[in-house]
Amino acid sequence: MPADHPPYVIDQMISAKSIAARIESLAREIGTEFAGTDKLVVVGLLRGSFVFIADLVRELDLPVEVDFLEASSYGDGMDSSREVRILKDLRGQIEGRDVLVVEDIVDTGHTLAHVTKFLVSRNPARLRTIALLDKPARREVDFKADWIGFEIPDEFVVGYGIDYGQRNRNLPYIGKVRFTQ
Ligand SMILES: O=P(O)(O)OC[C@H]1O[C@H](OP(=O)(O)OP(=O)(O)O)[C@H](O)[C@@H]1O
Numbered sequence: 001m002p003a004d005h006p007p008y009v010i011d012q013m014i015s016a017k018s019i020a021a022r023i024e025s026l027a028r029e030i031g032t033e034f035a036g037t038d039k040l041v042v043v044g045l046l047r048g049s050f051v052f053i054a055d056l057v058r059e060l061d062l063p064v065e066v067d068f069l070e071a072s073s074y075g076d077g078m079d080s081s082r083e084v085r086i087l088k089d090l091r092g093q094i095e096g097r098d099v100l101v102v103e104d105i106v107d108t109g110h111t112l113a114h115v116t117k118f119l120v121s122r123n124p125a126r127l128r129t130i131a132l133l134d135k136p137a138r139r140e141v142d143f144k145a146d147w148i149g150f151e152i153p154d155e156f157v158v159g160y161g162i163d164y165g166q167r168n169r170n171l172p173y174i175g176k177v178r179f180t181q
């Protein structure tokens with residue numbers, strides 16, 4: 001059941017067209033990094049990355065496997081609990097494999113810092129991270145993704161997989177939440 005929220009509107013921040021263009025360019029860079037590998041596992045962090053990973057893997061001209069991990073720290077609100085929990089583990093093994101972790105947004109950094117540590121302990125051959133959005137002004141732990149789609153200011157954003165109270169994940173663009181009362 002969605003939580004109760006004060007009334008708000010969503011102002012578009014990044015269009016679907018800009019996202020698609022940026023993903024094309026990121027996919028080229030990732031293709032160069034992983035050229036020649038036949039053991040790449042692309043790991044999407046549920047739930048927020050499900051749209052991004054779907055578009056990204058379709059731009060990758062590489063043999064890839066896709067797996068998912070669910071980590072959660074925000075619940076239905078607007079602030080991180082800072083306590084990252086792994087709610088669903090990978091289906092496959094990553095020892096000795098190349099791994100690309102796909103995230104929707106880096107904010108405090110707790111989620112990706114925790115998840116990369118968790119995955120590195122399984123001894124992948126190489127682990128890289130990509131996030132569509134980065135809010136460096138909000139960082140609380142030292143974490144830098146290998147690729148970032150867009151750096152954004154400290155605004156609460158939704159759309160393209162990202163929710164507010166589990167809604168708005170289906171918007172094709174990134175928008176910022178503006179409360180009207
Ligand atoms: O850098 P951080 O401050 O840790 O924040 C980033 C994380 O917060 C959101 O996840 P959320 O816990 O809301 O789960 P969801 O992906 O299922 O929406 C988002 O999808 C990132 O995973």
Ligand SMILES: Nc1nc2[nH]cnc2c(=O)[nH]1
Binds near residue numbers: 158
């Ligand atoms: N929905 C949403 N979740 C987040 N988690 C971390 N930052 C954000 C954000 O701006 N919007």
